[in-house]
Amino acid sequence: MIGYYMIDKKIVYNIDNGEIFNLNKSEVKVKLSKPAAKCLQKLIDADHQIVPPDELINDIWRQKGVVVSANTLYQHIYILRKHLCSLGLDKNIIKTTPRSGFNIPLEFTIEPFNEKFEYVKQQENQNQHQKTDKELTSPLEKNDLPKVSNRLIKRRIYRYSYIFTAIIIILSIYIYASIKPLEDNYPLLGQYENCEIYGESKNLTFSYVKSRASKREVICSHVKKHYLYYFGNNEVKRESIILCDNKIDGNLKSNCKTYHWTGYED
Incomplete structure (x- = not known):
């Protein structure tokens, strides 16, 4: 399984630790709860297709012997959508189709993300911040x-x-x-x-x-x-x-x- 996915060319999802962050602000990360991270993974794996609520409840809770209601699922979908929006995605990133389920619409791209590139990006950001700090504290300024x-x-x-x-x-x-x-x-x-x-x-x-x-x-x-x-x-x-x-x-x-x-x- 790929360790990283990029959503709509701006949000990166780290499968290993359940974190999401904006590609341009990689220092700001949101740690998802395990059910919310599992929901996001299921929606990514569905490749824009609708995932029924029963399937999500079964794969996230029921297989582990945990009994939850549909309200619990809707609550985690709401929290997940809120986190994604806070990092710059549109509120329609997770679409709810009544009596059918949830999906990520085709207008939002989903693609594998190279972990090495992500690391280089972070290094560049850090170097840029260091350079900016040095410039601000230079004797000339x-x-x-x-x-x-x-x-x-x-x-x-x-x-x-x-x-x-x-x-x-x-x-x-x-x-x-x-x-x-x-x-x-x-x-x-x-x-x-x-x-x-x-x-x-x-x-x-x-x-x-x-x-x-x-x-x-x-x-x-x-x-x-x-x-x-x-x-x-x-x-x-x-x-x-x-x-x-x-x-x-x-x-x-x-x-x-x-x-x-x-x-x-x-």
């Missing part, structure tokens, strides 16, 4: 992992700082505009496409703001007139553009989009 995490942390800090700064700027504009007209400190510099451009008058030109808006791909080709506000901070080298569908004057509700960046990006 130990040094690199903190660097990667630091980069991620820095990116997140920058991202949240941009969002926070943008919120502060927008709130400041609305609060300031509700008290004093924004044009007092941010006069109109000119018009670019369908955007009126406003900005700080000191050391600021229309062409500069236009170039910054173009570089940041700020869309000014709307049908309706929009209002573009530029803000710069030379000390921390941060710049912002706020594009609104209405003028920010404290009287009209505006929907605005913010573009925020640092001078270090250029």
